[in-house]
Amino acid sequence: MENLYLISFGEIALKGENRPYFERILIQRIKQALLPYDDSVQLEKTHGRIYCYTKASREQVLNTLKNVFGIVYISPAKSCENDLEQIKNTALEIMRNQNYKGKTFKVETRRPNKGFPFKSPEVSRQVGAHILRNLEGLKVDVHNPEIQLDVEIRERSFVYCEKVPGPGGLPVGCNGKAMLLLSGGIDSPVAGYMLMKRGIELEAIYFHSFPFTSDRAKDKVIELCRVLAKYSGKVRLHVVNFTEALKEMRKQTPEEFLTITMRRMMMRIAQKTAASVGAKALITGESLGQVASQTLEAIVATNEVATIPIFRPLIGFDKIEIMELAKKIGTYDISIRPYADCCTVFVPRHPKTRPNLSGVHDAESLLDVDKLTEMSLKDIEIIDVKPQV
Amino acid sequence: MKEIYLDNSATTKVLEEVARAVFDTMTLHFGNPSSLHRKGIEAEKIMQEARENIAKALGASPKEIYFTSGGTESNNWAVKGAAYARRRKGNHLITTAIEHPSVLETFAALEREGFSVTYLQVDREGFIDLNQLKEALTPETILVSIMYVNNEVGTIEPIQGAAQIIKASSNALFHVDAVQAFAKIPLVSKLEGIDLLSLSGHKIYGPKGIGALFVRDKVSIAPLLHGGGQETGQRSGTENLPGIAGFGKAAKICIDNLEKWHSQMVQLKERLMKGILDNIPDTVLNGPVSGAPHILNISFLGTRGEILLHALESKNIYVSTGSACSSHKSGNSHVLKAMGKSEEEQDGAIRFSLSPFLSMEDIDYTIEVLADEVREIRKLMRR
Known part of the structure; x- marks a missing residue:
C-alpha cells in the first residue's frame, strides 16, 4: 500500500527565480534517498510542497528524510475526494x-x-x-x-496532523561542489556536514602516509565518509599517497617549519584535485588557535598557496561545541577510534606557532614543490562511498 | 610477494588436518554430546578423544581437562574460581607484573572486591625472583599465578622452582598461564606442583574460541558459568564440539612433532636474532638470549615499532609490537616497562613470533628488509 507524505521546504521556497531549480534538486535527493526502499517513489510538487507517494515504511521514510537537507517538515498524510x-x-x-x-x-x-x-x-x-x-x-x-x-x-483534499522536523538547510548540490580536507579527526567531518547543509556537494581528500599512518586510519576515513554520505547520497573520496612527499619534506625542511610546509603542500594538492573534478572551494575543519597550525599566522601561511576560497565553518567554534556537533551527526565515535596517526612522529617538538611568510618561503625554497605536487597527484586512489542502508 | 607470517604468538594459521576435523564436526558429526541418541554418543566420543589427546600432552588425566572458550576464560576462571573457593582460608594472592592482561585484569577485579595482591617484579630479562616469591608467601596466601612463557619477550619462568617453593611453604593453589608454552616447549613433568593450568587452541595451529583449563584432581574451584551441567558441572554451556575436535587434533600433532619443531624454531630464532643484532646497528634484545624458541623481541632504537610494523607489512611480512591486545591501546608495553626498559627501547620494540613452517630464506629475507626499512625510518625520525 502506498503512503502519502507532505514535505515542506522553507528557505528554498523564498528563492524567487531559482525556485524551480532548487525544487528539482530536492526532488532528486528525496528520490535518491528513498531508492533503497522504493524504486518507484511518486513525487509531485505543488504550492511550496512536495507530495511523496511511496510504499516504503513510515520508519524508513522518516529516518531517511530527516537527513535530506532542504526539508523543513515531513507530514504523514492521507488524501481523499x-x-x-x-x-x-x-x-x-x-x-x-x-x-x-x-x-x-x-x-x-x-x-x-x-x-x-x-x-x-x-x-x-x-x-x-x-x-x-x-x-x-x-x-x-x-x-x-x-x-x-x-x-x-x-x-483533492489532504489531511494530516504530525509535523516531523527535517534538517532544514538547502538541498545538497544546489550550491555546487567543494573539496573537504578530511583527516580522520573530530573536526573535519563536522566542517563537511555544515557545508553540505548549505547545499554543497562534497568530495573529500585524505592524505595517507603508510607506513607512518596505518591502513586502519584510512578505513576510519572511509567510515567517516559513509556517515557523511547519509546526508548526500554519495561522497567521492580521493586518497592521496602522501608518503614520498612527506619523506622529502622531512629530509629537506627545518623541523619547526615542517607542519606548516606539510599543510601548504596539502592545500596545493587539494586545490589541483578540486579543479580536476569541478569543485570550486576547499573546506577545512580549522578552528582558530586550536593547534599550532591553526593560529592566525599559520592560517595566513596556508592560505597563501590557495587561489580558490577555503571555507572554515568551525573557525569560531570551541572544541566542546565541535564535539557536540560530531556526536549529533554520528561521526564522533568513529573519529575517536585510537588508530593514532603515526604522523605524530613528524610533529615537531617546537613548531613555529607564528610563522612569518618569509621564513616559510625560505624553508620551502629547498623543496621542488611542483615536482612533489605532481608526484602526489599521480598517486591518488578514488573511492566512491555510499551510505549504509 | 611471498607472505612471511611472524606473528604466531598473536594467532596461528590452522593446520589443514585440523580444519578438516572442525569441518567434519560441523557437517557430519554435529550432534550434541548431551543427546541420548546415536548422534550424541558419536559427538561425545569425539570429545573424549580430544580430551585424552590434551591430557596425554600434559601428562594429566582426561578428567582433569575442562574445555573453555579460550585462554582468557581459562585465566579468568582459574584466578577467580580459586580465589572464591578459598576465600575463607585467606585473602592474599600473588602474581607477576608481566602477566597477560586476562590475568592482570582479573587480579585487578579481585583487588576491587577486597583481596590483597602482591605483584612480583622481574629483572631486565623478564625473570621473576624465586626469593621474592618465597618472601611474599604468607599463611594468608591462597593463590599464586605465574605465566609459563611471557607472550611479549619469550622469557620462560622457573615454574618448577616456583612450584616447589609454593608447595613447601604454603597451602596456596598454583595457577600457570601456559598459553604460550603448551606444545611449544616441554612442560614440567606431570605438571608436578601445578594445580591449575590454562591453554588455548589458536596459538597451536588450532581454531579460535576454544581453550582448556587443567584442574588437578581433588582441587576444587568455583565455576563461573552455571547452567546445564556440562563438564561435570564445572563449566556449563553446550560444548563447542568443532573447536574441541580441532584443538584435540592440533594438540596431538604439535606434541608428536614437539622435539622436531622445537629444534627447528631454535635455529630459526637464532638466525633471526644474530642476523638483526649483527647487521642492524642500535638494536637491543629484549628478554633472555635463550627463552622460548618461538618468541623474539628486539628494539630498533630511533624508530617507532608501529611504523616499522607497517613498513614490513608493505613487504608482506607480519610482526607485532608488544602483544596484539596491547597494540590496540596507545601507550607502551607493561612488560617492557616492568623489565626496566627505557622509553626509546619501548617505542622501538618489535615482537617476531615464529612457527616451524618458516624457512631460513624467509628469515634472511626478513633481515634484509628490516635493515632497509630501519635505515629509511631512522632518516625520517625526529633528529
Missing part, C-alpha cells in the same frame, strides 16, 4: 491513530480550491464535531492545541 463526508472520515481515521487521550486539539482548514462549496471555518467546525462525537477524551482548544489537525482542500 473533495467531499465533506470523506474528509470527516479521513480526519477521524488519522486522529484515531494519535495518542489523543486527554489531549486538546483544533482543526485548521485551508481552501485554495474555492470551488469547494463549504468555507474553511465551516469545514473545521464539522470535522471537529465529527471527531468529538466519535472519540472520547479529546477537548477543543483553538488557541493552544496539543494536536493540530490540518485539512487542505485543493484538487
